[in-house]
Every structure is written in C-alpha cells, then in structure tokens.
Amino acid sequence: MNDLPHVLELLRQALGESAVLTGQAISPRHHSDWTGHAPQCPAALLLPGSTEQVASALRLCNAAGISVVPQGGMTGLAGGAVPRANDIALSLERLRGIEEIDSASATITVRAGTTLEQIQQAANEAGFLFPLDLGARGSCQIGGNIATNAGGNAVIRYGMTRDLVLGLEVVLADGRVLNLMNKMIKNNCGYDLKQCFIGSEGTLGVITRAVLKLAPQPAEQTTLLCALPDYASAVALLRKVQREVGTPQAYELMWQDFFRLGVSWLETPVAPMPDDYPLYVLFDTAAPREQLERCLEAAMAEGLVSDAIFANSHAQARALWKIREATGEFPIRMVPLNFDVSLPIGQIGDFADLCRQRLDQRWPGNHSVYFGHIGDSNLHLTVDCRSLPVPTPLLEVEELVYTAVGELGGSVSAEHGIGLLKREFLHHSVGPEALHAMRQLKDSFDPKGILNPGKIFESQPVYTGMAR
Template sequence: MNDLQQTLDQLRTALGATAVLTGAAISQRHYSDWTGHAPACPAALLLPSSTQQVADALRICNAAGQSVVPQGGMTGLAGGAVPRETDIALSLERLRGIEEIDSAAATVSVWAGTTLQEIQQAALDAGFLFPLDLGARGSCQIGGNIATNAGGNAVIRYGMTRDLVLGLEVVLADGRVLNLLNKMIKNNCGYDLKQCFIGSEGTLGVITRAILKLAPLPGETTTLLCALPDYASAVSLLRRLQRSAGTPQAYELMWQDFFRLGVSWLENPVPPMSDEHPLYVLFESAGPREVLEQTLEAALEAGEVIDAVLASSHTQARALWKIREATGEFPLRMTPLNFDVSLPIGQIGEFAELCRQRLELRWPGNHSVYFGHIGDSNLHLTVDCNSLPQPAPILEIEELVYTAVGELGGSVSAEHGIGLLKREFLHHSVDDQARQAMQQLKDCYDPRGILNPGKILG
C-alpha cells in the first residue's frame, strides 16, 4: 500500500467514506477556477462537514506531508484554488449556513462555505446590508472571499472584505483550531492574528467560520452617468461628490473604448449619450437628490462634466448599469486577458495611457479596454487576445503591464489575489525583504508546506 492510499484510508476513517472522493467521483468544477488555468483532477477531494473534520483532515495530511488545496466556490481569477494531480483538494461547501444575526452588535456569524448571496439575503431579511458584492455572488463562498480579501463595486464606501471581518475560526496545517471569533469593533488584545489569514489564499490556514460586520440599509439611491473631458475631472468630480453628498455607493469609470463596447453589446445598442467623450463615470449615491442635482450643476459649470443622464427610474438605472456589466460577456465575445491592478488614484490616468501606448507600439492594432473602481484605486484592463498574433504572447503582455505598474508604485493585484497567475510578477510590488518576511510567516504557520503549495510565494 502506497503512502497516498494509507493517507486516504485514514481520511475515510476520520471523515467517512462519502466525504473522501477520488477519480471520476470528483466533479470537474474542482479541477480549476474561473480562469480555466491548468485544470487537473486532484488525487482526492475532501468534503468535511464540521470544523473538527477539517482539523482531523489537516492533521492527517500534515503528518503524511500530503499537500492540501483549500477550495471555495471556485470563482477565483488568479488560479489560487487550482490543484495539481498530486494534491488533495479540501472543499468547504458542506460547512454552510447562517449561525446567527446579532442585531444589537450588527453582525452575522456564518460558516465558510456559505455563498455571498445567502449572506446578503439573510442580512436584508434582518433589516441590514452586507455590503460586499461581486458578480459571482451566487457561487462564491465567504471563506474564499475572505481568503482572497475580495473587493467589488462597493469598496469605495465600505472597504475591502478585510474591513468587514470582525472574527474568524481558522484551522492550522497541523490541525490546531484558532478561535479568533469576536463581535467587537474595539478589541486591542495583542496581535490581530485574523489579519494574517485574510488575503492569504489558504496558504497559512483554512478558514471555517467568520463573524462579519453589517451596515444599515442605505436610503433610496440615485444613479447617474456622466461624460468627462479627462481623467483629472473624474477625480475632481469624486471629491466634489464626497464633500456635498457623501461617499457614493459605487463610482465606476469607463474609458471610451469600454463604453462603446458595452453599448454595442446591449439588446438595444443605442448609447444614452454621445459616445465621443474620452471618459464616462457611472455612480450611485444615497445623498438627497436635490443635493446631487446641485452638485451636478456645479460640476457642469466647472467643466468637470460635459454631459449627464440622471436615472429617473429603477429600470433606467439598471439599463445604465448594463453597460458597465459588459464584463460578464468578455469570456463569450472575446479571448480576454484580464488585469486587476491598483495604483495611487492620481496616477491611474497616466498608467492607462502608458499601457495603451506601449501595447500599441509592440502590437499595433491590438484591442484593449480600460475600466475600474478608481475611487478605491483599482483599474481593470482587458486585452482581447483575438486581436494579437497567434499564439497570443501572454507572458510578454503581462510583463509589459506589470512592469508599468511597478514603475508607478502600484500593486499587481488589487482585488483578485496572487495565486498561480501573478506569482512571478509579485516582485514588481513587493520587495525582497518583504517577500522574505512573508516566507517566514508561511514557515511559522505551515512548516511542512502542505497548504496550497506553489501559490503566492511559489
């Protein structure tokens, strides 16, 4: 009997035979994430249904030196949950459900396998808002959201996932369970250990439970689409809005190339305003409508805004958002190479032009589009590989973009994590000393290196 078979026998004894799948019994959705990168059937798939079972599984695998890849909803975009054929995948899908909503503390306690949409709905039913929101809300799991420090449209108002987590329960590689659960905003008892696991992509421990902050339900929101003359006006308009009406719920900037593309993919491809402007911003605000109208009038007089459409109904607001949501069509209508980067807000416009110029110089006629949540310093860039020489020079494009990120002091990952796909480019944003400190942290929590090997640090 080989070592793997012995380990699987021990796992079946600890978890039960139905919680240890192999071969054809493993669904292909566990082979790769939404990127489709390097799909592989893992040596086994574990389906624990309690914290104790997670602890038992990791204790057994750690003793055997068996690598384990934690998996959530498999909606990641950096290859962070992709297994190798020699890895055991550990899915959190059976650790699912809302444990408690504490209205006084404005918190919700959840299992890691609970989908984001379930948490949003439970909060809404209790009269609260859980403000994390992603396009994958119906599939992504909160454990994965926390492990990748997920972002989304509402970060400008409510912060990243890190800002919404009050407490965690985490199982370490050797099976020890850390009870870091907490409902208090103020809790200053030494090292805040939970922060080590938020954004760690399952390389330091496996998150099994979480206590999350809830927010009051916002009042009626107003949706506006504005055409802008330049990038500086996008920043000026944002600061004007924050002074007069408060920070918006969302502030989405679209360069002309993205706006035209989004309109062309609508069922009725008629732009809500001229498509000849350099930039467009779509934003939502819960500020009083009359204040927003006054703010918009002042922005028009100052030349920050060229044209504007203020949605008069929910239907019209949804129609405007359909343009921004064209990203959901990318995999169907192009062969997208997606970039998720972060830069100082004042330099995002410069970065977009720098990338555009360098891409055009290297591959004349290439098709790329630019858009993002610039209020929280996040820019997305997508290059259609169909517009490039074949086979598409993926690594060359990545090096071009990430080199520009490094030159302007930015981050190669704003909200998607590092995983496998950005590991080789981490040096553009994290220097040698910091990477060594990260490796020391990894060695401390996972000395045998069994947790998600090859991710982030290699």
C-alpha cells in the same frame, strides 16, 4: 504519495465515505477556477461538514506530508484554488449556513462555505446590509472572499473584505483550531492574528467560520451617468461629490473603448448619450436627488462634467449598470487576458495612457479596454487575445503591464490575489525584504508547506499555451 491509499482510508474513517472522492467522482469544476487555467483532477476531493472534520483532515494530511488545496466557490481569477495531480483538494461547500445575526452588535456569524448571496439575503431580511458585492455573488463562498480579500463595487464606501471581518475561526496545517471569533470593533489584545489569514489565499490556514460587520440599509439610491472630458475631471468630480453630497455607494469609471463595447453588447444597442466622450462615470448615491442635482450643476459649470443623465426608475438604473457589467460577457465574446491592478488614484490615468501606448507600439492593432473602481485605486485592463499574434505572447503582455505598474508604484493585484498567475510578477510590488518576511510567516504557520503549495511564492508559473 506512497502513503496516499492509507491516508485516504484514514480520511474516510474520519469524514465518512461520501466525503472522500477520487477519480471520475470528482466534478470537473474542482479541476480549475474561472480562469480555466491548467485544469487538473486532484488525487482526491474532501468534503468536510464541520470544523472538526477540517481539523481531522489537515492533521492526517500534515502527518503524511500530503499537500492540500483549499477550495471555495471556484470563482477566483488568479488560479489560487487550482490543484495539481498529487494534491488533495479540500472543498468547504458542505460547511455552510448562517449561525447568528446579532442586531445589537450589527454582526452576522457564518460558516465559510456560505455563498455571498445567502449572506446578503439574510442580512437584508434582518433589516441590514452586508455591503460586499461581487458579480459572482451566487457562487462565490465567503471563505474564499476572505482568503482573497475580495473587493467589488462598494469598496469606496465600505472598504475591502478585510474591513468587514471582525472575527475568524481558522484551522492550521497541523489541525490546531484558532478561535479568533469576535464581535467587537475595539479589541486590542496583542497581535491581530485574523489579519494574517485575510488575503493569504489558503496558504497559512483554512478559514471555517467568520463574524462579519453589517451596515444599515441605505436609503433609496440615485444612479447617475456622467460624461467627462479627461481623467483629472473624474478625480475632481469624485472629491466634489464626497464633500458636498457624501461618499457614493459606487463610482465606476469607463474609458471610451469600454463604454462603446458595453453599449454594443446590450440587447438594444442604443447609447444613453453620445459615445464620443473620453470617459464616463457611473455612480450610485443615497443622497437626496435635489442635493445631487445642485452638485452636478456646479460640476458642469466648472467643466468637470460634459453631459449627464439620471436614472428615473429602477429599470433605467439597471439598464445603465448593464453597460458596466459587460465584463460578464468577456469570456463569451473575447479571449480575455485580464489585469486587476491598483495605483495611486492620481496616476491611474497616466498608467492607462502608458499601457495603451506601449501595447500599441509592441502589437499594433491590439484591442484593449480600460475600466475600474478608481475611488479605491483599482483599475481593470483587459486585452482581447484575438487581436494579438498567434501563439499568444501571454508572458510578454503581462510583463509589459506589470512593469508599468511597478514603475508607478502600484500593486499587481488589487482584489483577486496572487495565486498561480501573478506570482512571477509579485516582485514588481513587494520588495525582497518583505517577500522574505512573508516566507517566514508561511514557514511559521505551515512548516511542512502542505497548504496550497505553489501559490503566491514559487517563481515560475506553468502555462498551458491558452489565453486566460
């Protein structure tokens, strides 16, 4: 870091005085992400406004061996954008805007700092749908969404972010710019390099532009809440709906504990149906209501559904979704320890039972809730740390949950990446040979290891003693 003052002066010459901030000029929002994990003011914050400026910044930092932490909207939940005191943070917030909407190819070309909501709105105004959707849509940036391979509610129908990216522009650690921009679905020219950077959490390169796939706007949607007798019925109902009606836009499963919690947090805490059923599923579909009603009648006759209500207006649909969106209240009403895992769909119910049993055995009286997008193998589990002993045994809880994930052949991260907070548990899902190959890829793209060091790989996270 002896070169830091000299490098900062070179960076100011390349990017401009206003694009290189230090000390108290750096907003606290760049100190940590939404986890609040180990907040730290970086040595400097860079605000490049073009791909060329990103390239210049990385070239200078790489030559001096100074580490760089790429940052997007800071809405991550794995600590992937958290800097250290000797890091330079590189924010993409000035690199934003819609460059083009191509109606013929059904694509939208955007800069990496553009928020997800801006892309959704531009697509809608052009008569299309950009189907990636997250609760943080107004703050998260598309570069970060791509770098973490974000998921969301509509994955069951449209896929992960990876499935929506046709082309990328990426700046490597040494400042070289890879032009991987492409509008074609079929492009079979050797290695598909863009896939290396999707989900790489800024450890291999910095994404600066992207070409994204658009979808047709769906017809008017029907929202339906169903009560279910058991987990097997949730899977059977999904498959029945897919066969007879078509894949829904969203299929959200809530265990009884989550449903009760979500209802209790409503402005008017009145359950839309009895709250003593084991499971509830909330789903949206663009299929004709008559067709859906026939499917539902058959499902009830088969014992797959115990109770059901249709939303008869947009307001009623929003009221039902408010229950599922109780997760937005977790940081306010809980001290949440959140898990985002993926398992074979048929084993998600067994995993939930196993975790609940092991948590209850180890910490009687603990409070945990279960919910998720099971149609795409994703389960979320949140433990309220207020129900655990003090000091909170974070590592023990995480090891218990991730060990169970490994036992059932699952993934310790479904849609939020590894970052700082899951790297110690990556071995539960990735074998030593694959981890070695990942390190080789990192060494190839970033030989000096300046890009987002300590994320994904290093074995020992630094815990602050605070619950996440």
